[in-house]
Amino acid sequence: MTTRTFPKDFYWGSAASAEQTEGNQHGSKVKTIWDHWYDLEPNRFFDEVGPSETSDFYHRYKEDIKNMKDFGHNSFRLSLSWARLIDESGQLNQEAVSFYNDVIDTLIAHDIEPFVNLFHFDMPMHLQEQGGFESRAVVDQFADYAKTAFSLFSDRVKVWFTFNEPIVPVEGGYLYDFHYPNVVDAKRAFQVAYHTMIAHKKACAHYHAHYDGKIGIILNLTPSYPRSQHPSDLKASHICDLFFNRSFLDPAVKGEYPEDLINLLKDYDHLPETKPEDEALLKDNPIDFLGVNYYQPRRVKAKTHTPHPDSPFLPDWFFDNYEMPGRKMNVYRGWEIYEKGIYDIMINLRDNYDNVDCFISENGMGVQNEERFIKDGRIEDDYRIDFIYRHLTWLHRAIEEGCHVKGYHLWTFMDNWSWANAYKNRYGFFSVDLKTKNRTAKKSAYWFKQLTEANQLTK
Numbered sequence: 001m002t003t004r005t006f007p008k009d010f011y012w013g014s015a016a017s018a019e020q021t022e023g024n025q026h027g028s029k030v031k032t033i034w035d036h037w038y039d040l041e042p043n044r045f046f047d048e049v050g051p052s053e054t055s056d057f058y059h060r061y062k063e064d065i066k067n068m069k070d071f072g073h074n075s076f077r078l079s080l081s082w083a084r085l086i087d088e089s090g091q092l093n094q095e096a097v098s099f100y101n102d103v104i105d106t107l108i109a110h111d112i113e114p115f116v117n118l119f120h121f122d123m124p125m126h127l128q129e130q131g132g133f134e135s136r137a138v139v140d141q142f143a144d145y146a147k148t149a150f151s152l153f154s155d156r157v158k159v160w161f162t163f164n165e166p167i168v169p170v171e172g173g174y175l176y177d178f179h180y181p182n183v184v185d186a187k188r189a190f191q192v193a194y195h196t197m198i199a200h201k202k203a204c205a206h207y208h209a210h211y212d213g214k215i216g217i218i219l220n221l222t223p224s225y226p227r228s229q230h231p232s233d234l235k236a237s238h239i240c241d242l243f244f245n246r247s248f249l250d251p252a253v254k255g256e257y258p259e260d261l262i263n264l265l266k267d268y269d270h271l272p273e274t275k276p277e278d279e280a281l282l283k284d285n286p287i288d289f290l291g292v293n294y295y296q297p298r299r300v301k302a303k304t305h306t307p308h309p310d311s312p313f314l315p316d317w318f319f320d321n322y323e324m325p326g327r328k329m330n331v332y333r334g335w336e337i338y339e340k341g342i343y344d345i346m347i348n349l350r351d352n353y354d355n356v357d358c359f360i361s362e363n364g365m366g367v368q369n370e371e372r373f374i375k376d377g378r379i380e381d382d383y384r385i386d387f388i389y390r391h392l393t394w395l396h397r398a399i400e401e402g403c404h405v406k407g408y409h410l411w412t413f414m415d416n417w418s419w420a421n422a423y424k425n426r427y428g429f430f431s432v433d434l435k436t437k438n439r440t441a442k443k444s445a446y447w448f449k450q451l452t453e454a455n456q457l458t459k
Helices: 033-040 057-070 094-109 136-153 167-174 186-210 231-253 259-267 278-283 340-352 382-400 443-454
Strands: 003-005 011-015 075-079 113-119 159-164 214-220 224-226 289-293 298-301 358-362 405-411 430-432 439-441 456-458
Touching: 003 382, 011 113, 011 358, 011 443, 057 094, 057 439, 075 405, 094 113, 094 136, 113 136, 136 186, 159 186, 159 289, 167 186, 167 214, 167 231, 186 214, 186 231, 186 278, 214 231, 214 358, 224 231, 231 259, 231 298, 289 340, 340 358, 340 382, 382 405, 382 443, 382 456, 443 456
Parallel strands: 011 075, 011 405, 075 113, 113 159, 159 214, 214 289, 224 298, 289 358, 358 405
Antiparallel strands: 003 456, 430 439
16 A cells, blocks of 8 residues: 655645635625626527526535535635625625625634635626726726735635636637637737736735735646657747746746747737836735646647738647647546646746745546436545546655645535536536535545545555
């Protein structure tokens, strides 16, 4: 038997978001871009299931938090809903304050450390109508929202994050048409990306000036593997890495953008608009803690055909995706499973990013029609157990080799609504009956409980 022991005080838990769990019909809140888009185009959502059909964390959080405690959590990452906390006139919603206060207090009462994230894809619609993160005014409103959240909850919340996967709204909303506002315009996309980082840094600056906990950002890092060691394939993977990893990782950790990325965007006249004071803001406000979401690698090769000159500028102008023969797949999600990628990310952070303190903030396996695996009333999700075990094996190796990894959170605790995919793929430790909202622990929940209580991975 092989036993791998994790560091003392390792963070074990899971993650969720407000938009995907609270439900837009519960409590008062203004519309988000998801509410608005569903009203416009319900056909763009799987089975036409929209953001009102969530797992109802809003009413069942006490039950969920008790289950977290019973099944091995010492930490949980939630997000606040900007649209719930602050209304269109900028006034604080006291009903929302009471809700989040009670969630935080309930977590603490169960000895579960609350990790609180400020933004998880859920832009209030009235701010999107002002330009979203294309607008400096909205950047400033985000900074004000962050200040409000800190003032309300920082007496108990000691670990904060500004954004979850900030590149996803850029990709989905402004490049590839899978999030609202469904724009395909790289110049606007890069402006949104840049302003998001400015918003992040403004929040960090205020937090560091007034509070003594930790603040960071959560990035979905996808190692960019070249097809071969041919110079053209290596160049393709380098450019891919610049766009999809280093565009947020470098300014977050190093306080500056990669020179290669700046030069590339300059060559194609796609640099975002900046202000003189931005440089110091970026440089002087490093993160304390990095969340890393890892699901799949990215494999690329040299471009086969030159893009048509009239086609929209996209990162894909510089590489083609590569499907490696023999790759292991999650066929339900269409994603490659490559456990070593989690190790490669950590080694890169150790060697090239000052070994920044970090944790796995999301990792998980979405599977369709999990009811096929029910036995004696329980989903026997051995595939999820194997997925977690293999990733943790590589994560433990990274820790042994000196990487500053502080924890592991699964996506997610209970099955929840997942953007345009609704409930197509289930990720939770707990299954959720969509009619009754009743929760039932899957086999993986019991396995995770044993893992965390022992703080050891055994096989």
